[in-house]
Amino acid sequence: xxxxxxxxxxxxxxxxxxxxxxxxxxxxxxxxxxxxxxxxxxxxxxxxxxxxxxxxxxxxxxxxxxxxxxxxxxxxxxxxxxxxxxxxxxxxxxxxxxxxxxxxxxxxxxxxxxxxxxxxxxxxxxxxxxxxxxxxxxxxxxxxxxxxxxxxxxxxxxxxxxxxxxxxxxxxxxxxxxxxxxxxxxxxxxxxxxxxxxxxxxxxxxxxxxxxxxxxxxxxxxxxxxxxxxxxxxxxxxxxxxxxxxxxxxxxxxxxxxxxxxxxxxxxxxxxxxxxxxxxxxxxxxxxxxxxxxxxxxxxxxxxxxxxxxxxxxxxxxxxxxxxx
Amino acid sequence: xxxxxxxxxxxxxxxxxxxxxxxxxxxxxxxxxxxxxxxxxxxxxxxxxxxxxxxxxxxxxxxxxxxxxxxxxxxxxxxxxxxxxxxxxxxxxxxxxxxxxxxxxxxxxxxxxxxxxxxxxxxxxxxxxxxxxxxxxxxxxxxxxxxxxxxxxxxxxxxxxxxxxxxxxxxxxxxxxxxxxxxxxxxxxxxxxxxxxxxxxxxxxxxxxxxxxxxxxxxxxxxxxxxxxxxxxxxxxxxxxxxxxxxxxxxxxxxxxxxxxxxxxxxxxxxxxxxxxxxxxxxxxxxxxxxxxxxxxxxxxxxxxxxxxxxxxxxxxxxxxxxxx
Numbered sequence: 001x002x003x004x005x006x007x008x009x010x011x012x013x014x015x016x017x018x019x020x021x022x023x024x025x026x027x028x029x030x031x032x033x034x035x036x037x038x039x040x041x042x043x044x045x046x047x048x049x050x051x052x053x054x055x056x057x058x059x060x061x062x063x064x065x066x067x068x069x070x071x072x073x074x075x076x077x078x079x080x081x082x083x084x085x086x087x088x089x090x091x092x093x094x095x096x097x098x099x100x101x102x103x104x105x106x107x108x109x110x111x112x113x114x115x116x117x118x119x120x121x122x123x124x125x126x127x128x129x130x131x132x133x134x135x136x137x138x139x140x141x142x143x144x145x146x147x148x149x150x151x152x153x154x155x156x157x158x159x160x161x162x163x164x165x166x167x168x169x170x171x172x173x174x175x176x177x178x179x180x181x182x183x184x185x186x187x188x189x190x191x192x193x194x195x196x197x198x199x200x201x202x203x204x205x206x207x208x209x210x211x212x213x214x215x216x217x218x219x220x221x222x223x224x225x226x227x228x229x230x231x232x233x234x235x236x237x238x239x240x241x242x243x244x245x246x247x248x249x250x251x252x253x254x255x256x257x258x259x260x261x262x263x264x265x266x267x268x269x270x271x272x273x274x275x276x277x278x279x280x281x282x283x284x285x286x287x288x289x290x291x292x293x294x295x296x297x298x299x300x301x302x303x304x305x306x307x308x309x310x311x312x313x314x315x316x317x318x319x320x321x322x323x324x325x
Numbered sequence: 326x327x328x329x330x331x332x333x334x335x336x337x338x339x340x341x342x343x344x345x346x347x348x349x350x351x352x353x354x355x356x357x358x359x360x361x362x363x364x365x366x367x368x369x370x371x372x373x374x375x376x377x378x379x380x381x382x383x384x385x386x387x388x389x390x391x392x393x394x395x396x397x398x399x400x401x402x403x404x405x406x407x408x409x410x411x412x413x414x415x416x417x418x419x420x421x422x423x424x425x426x427x428x429x430x431x432x433x434x435x436x437x438x439x440x441x442x443x444x445x446x447x448x449x450x451x452x453x454x455x456x457x458x459x460x461x462x463x464x465x466x467x468x469x470x471x472x473x474x475x476x477x478x479x480x481x482x483x484x485x486x487x488x489x490x491x492x493x494x495x496x497x498x499x500x501x502x503x504x505x506x507x508x509x510x511x512x513x514x515x516x517x518x519x520x521x522x523x524x525x526x527x528x529x530x531x532x533x534x535x536x537x538x539x540x541x542x543x544x545x546x547x548x549x550x551x552x553x554x555x556x557x558x559x560x561x562x563x564x565x566x567x568x569x570x571x572x573x574x575x576x577x578x579x580x581x582x583x584x585x586x587x588x589x590x591x592x593x594x595x596x597x598x599x600x601x602x603x604x605x606x607x608x609x610x611x612x613x614x615x616x617x618x619x620x621x622x623x624x625x626x627x628x629x630x631x632x633x634x635x636x637x638x639x640x641x642x643x644x645x646x647x648x649x650x
Binding site: 110111205206207208209226229230232238239240241242243246247248249250277280281283284315318319320321322323324325 | 435436530531532533534551554555557563564565566567568571572573574575602605606608609640643644645646647648649650
């Protein structure tokens with residue numbers, strides 16, 4: 001809660017000093033840094049930089065300072081690390097291990113709402129159990145990208161000062177490690193998952209009822225991603241529903257969900273408070289980032305965004321959804 | 326365009342006289358009146374009053390006077406006609422023919438987004454080719470429910486004074502009578518169809534591009550219904566996207582699309598003008614009516630609505646979608 005103005009007035013003067021603008025608190029993200037190979041109806045790309053942590057970090061970096069926790073192999077050269085550094089992302093928690101970087105390949109066909117995974121090679125990720133660098137331990141904002149819930153909890157517990165913790169997961173963990181996932185869920189504030197995952201996690205088809213059940217597992221706020229059908233936010237303040245941005249062409253959906261989460265959490269770190277109004281704005285900023293992410297392959301579009309473009313699309317979302325009361 | 330106030334001021338006085346409130350112009354709807362038999366996970370109902378014209382007329386009647394054009398058999402008794410009369414619906418265009426009333430049976434399973442039709446008996450509908458009663462010929466608003474496009478055009482051409490004509494269609498006609506449908510489309514202002522139908526009609530998977538192609542076929546405004554994912558409106562003024570109302574339980578989706586169209590067109594008849602703002606409000610009122618329609622089997626919920634409930638859900642839609650600019 002913001003402190004009422006009357007309590008922070010300078011007692012020596014009737015004019016309160018202008019508050020010095022608070023720099024946004026850093027957001028810590030954890031997840032995979034990967035080499036992706038992707039095929040879509042618009043073309044293909046081989047061994048491009050990807051992974052949840054990468055999309056999360058790059059998109060969030062447009063809003064707040066970002067700290068990344070991940071592991072890479074010795075095949076990930078300086079030119080890739082520059083992507084993080086150029087965006088001002090703190091890579092103190094990016095560990096280099098002997099071996100190969102995580103590799104994923106997949107393809108999208110038809111309505112492109114879901115990827116068909118062709119290959120997954122965990123490589124260095126298999127033995128990853130991060131101990132956070134000391135400089136990360138004061139992180140107030142954290143997003144646990146889609147990795148083993150045991151690792152998610154391991155990271156979460158190293159951050160006792162976190163004011164807001166978010167988590168993403170997937171079918172693989174919901175089915176394979178349900179108990180571990182439930183333990184992790186009990187220690188976060190926000191869960192960001194897709195429609196199918198929400199139904200699987202709750203065992204309920206109706207999303208409104210599913211959300212009630214999931215929110216009792218721990219996260220007071222639930223964000224359900226519905227691909228081209230937008231996003232729903234469930235919190236103690238009710239439901240917010242936002243459409244996806246209608247695009248002429250979706251070239252590569254890879255990273256859309258992580259770009260949403262990065263924009264969403266990055267905006268909340270920037271805002272510094274979690275009122276219903278700010279959560280709703282965060283959903284729109286997340287949707288803005290996801291809509292840009294899919295316009296081109298990999299990170300291309302995200303890396304040459306401008307703050308002006310981000311604000312312009314936010315306003316377009318307003319035009320897209322507004323009607324008079 | 327509304328006339329600027331300065332031009333309608335009374336020259337003899339500085340105070341303009343209060344404009345006498347215009348009663349809404351009547352909306353003419355054409356389509357099937359049917360006996361429906363429906364099975365859903367929540368139960369079943371046998372031979373209940375249904376059909377596109379019925380849902381259109383009942384939902385629109387909450388906004389404007391309604392004139393209905395349809396044919397019924399000699400098995401549809403007075404107790405069914407009372408449903409129309411109790412809602413003040415003009416049935417001068419409801420023809421009684423020897424034989425049985427149109428019958429449809431279907432079931433919904435799983436996510437209930439699409440009905441599986443079990444049986445369709447056109448019965449008296451097979452020989453239906455309506456000549457409109459003289460009292461209908463001045464209709465300024467018309468909605469051509471989902472029937473043979475040849476009949477839709479036949480009705481449309483009897484209404485030269487129509488200021489706004491809407492049309493619904495379905496896969497059956499898009500595949501079976503594409504040329505006839507295109508002729509009908511060329512003479513309407515608004516097309517209301519679902520997502521799958523829009524893709525089939527345009528041959529394009531991307532909805533934004535599909536909408537461009539369809540709008541060139543005639544209707545300057547296109548409304549795409551996406552079931553539980555809401556509605557998109559495409560017009561020369563851009564795109565408007567509205568979510569569906571999140572319900573705990575959908576008991577019977579039958580008539581949801583027609584209830585949307587009835588609320589949408591009824592509101593436009595009431596508003597009397599088709600600005601972008603009014604079209605957007607009409608989409609929400611349509612969504613309100615569809616959300617009530619599916620709460621119970623058949624017409625039950627729609628028949629005992631109150632204006633207060635309609636306005637309350639409209640405001641809930643505002644809460645559901647609002648975010649600060």
